[in-house]
Amino acid sequence: MAAVTLTTLGAIAEQRWGLLTTAQAEAAGVSRQQLSRWSTSGVLERVAQGVYRMAGAPPQDHESIYATWLALGGATSPAPTPGVSAVVAAGTTAAIVHGLGDFFLDEIDFIVPARKSTRLPGVKLRVKKLTRDEVFPVNGLPTLTVERTIADLVEQWVDLSLVADVVRDGVTSRKLAFPDALVSYLDPIARAQRRTDVGAGDGRVMASDLFELAGVYPERWDRG
16 A cells, blocks of 8 residues: 555656655645655655655755745646646746856745745745746746746846846847847836836837847847
């Protein structure tokens, strides 16, 4: 029976970076006590509150982000919009997941569709409704697209030199593939912020200023 149950847990963990949650295990018929025993014996390794890694599964580069996403119910909460996860990596967390810029993971940032509380340390939850065009899975993690991530960083008033690093990496790696989408995301931000350091009042001017600051321009960008 235990072997069958472990096979079931292994199948669950295989879908998400070798990790599974206490809630997923309980749904498969495994009690918290059994999870604790397996953790003690080395069958499972506890990596975060309510999250375990199966023995033999290699740690991932962004395991703390993945584990937090699972702990917040990312794999089990119903999608508020078809094709959009209830928990989406955003801000500097999204940039890190995309491999863009130079950020330290001092806080894990997620967007959720409605107010949600958590006791997990170092986690920021922001309420925002997202569309399918704004979200892209990166190694299985629902994440803001590169274009939406850049706009999100600007909206959060992240230092523009750091945003420019993200833009530069995005262009040179060709991950920033839709500059017009970036303009559409920046446009309401530019109008709302009325900042003087970049693109005051206009998304296209703001995007152009960011490209100039980064020293690169995407292939599809009309510099005229």
